Amino acid sequence: MSSPVKRRLTGQHHGDLRNALLRAALDLVAEHGPHGFTLAGASRRAGVSVAAPYKHFADRETLLAELATTGYREQRKRFAAAVATGGEPAEQLASFASAYVRFAAEEPALFDITFHAGLDKSRFADLAAAGDEVAGLLLPIARELTADADDAYDLLLRIAGAAHGLAEFFRQGLFGAGSETLTETEEKAARTARAITRPK
Template identity: 70%
Template sequence: MNPPVKRRPSGRHHGNLRNDLLRAALELVGERGPHGFTLAEASRRAGVSVAAPYKHFADRESLLAELAVQGYRTQRERFAAALAGDDDPVEQLGRFAAAYVRFAAEEPALFDVTFHAGIDKSRFPGLASAGDEVSALLLPVARRLTASDEAAFELLLRVASAAHGLAEFLRQGLFGLPAEALPATESRATTTARTLATT
């Protein structure tokens, strides 16, 4: 009598391989930053062979690019929800700035992949498109407060830059313990955005 044939489980090694690799890579980014791990380490963390990722990703940057797309999509969802809370464009920009800070605090690994990984967007059209979707959501708000598309872009750039700086300061502990300082930092971001939008 022949022994029963052992079959590989169909879960993580087949249908879920891509998601398992993305999850493992995001965990590693959270622990070491976007430049602190290899594709082989992500494979081991996901429980697959070091050759397995190449079924889905050409290299480590391709894996990071997919995570960055997730980062932009998560931002867009958060920002859309924030904008929906008010019809006044000044208040909407304030709510956007606060949501930006909260995204950085609550999704630090996605934030780092999106803004600190140094991914070449020319290699990944989907990444550029995901970023454009965020801009397309926010630019019409700024346009309601400005005389031209160029001025709207500049206003949005100033608001986003201020929110980004506050988010970085928060994460670095410049305002105290980040979890405790988050509400005050959101308030700072909101006030700064309102000021930029009305001057």
């Protein structure tokens, strides 16, 4: 699956400097993690001067925040498609958990930026809003299974936390490798979500 960040055209001239820098940063994060790149490194990767990023980004965190916003928006798109498959709320949340694992597997750099870059959302309104949109999609589903809003948030947090942990285990190779392992991990996440929403 192609990344939500547009791939840069080859050549030295960039008609879209912003996107070229975002693509370069995403590639560097994929190679070195969210703390393993600098604006200067992104500039070199994009083939532009080290001063070029400051035309679009105030600092390294501003660039990361834009990528993290993209990450949240891609998650919302995927999660919306997953829960739209229908079924009762517990099954919708199981589908969400499965989609969470697949997002982490298919978009590891965006996943790392979104969750491991240590960004302060209070600095970036678009990033905070994108995160809220994900919660706004899922909380109403959880609310159908609980007595009040606080319980719904707690339920969603437990399901997301379990899916996040399984995604991390998968990426660390604890379950093996290959497409079959990804499918099995998705199924583990769905089963765990069902166990949380339907305790015996």
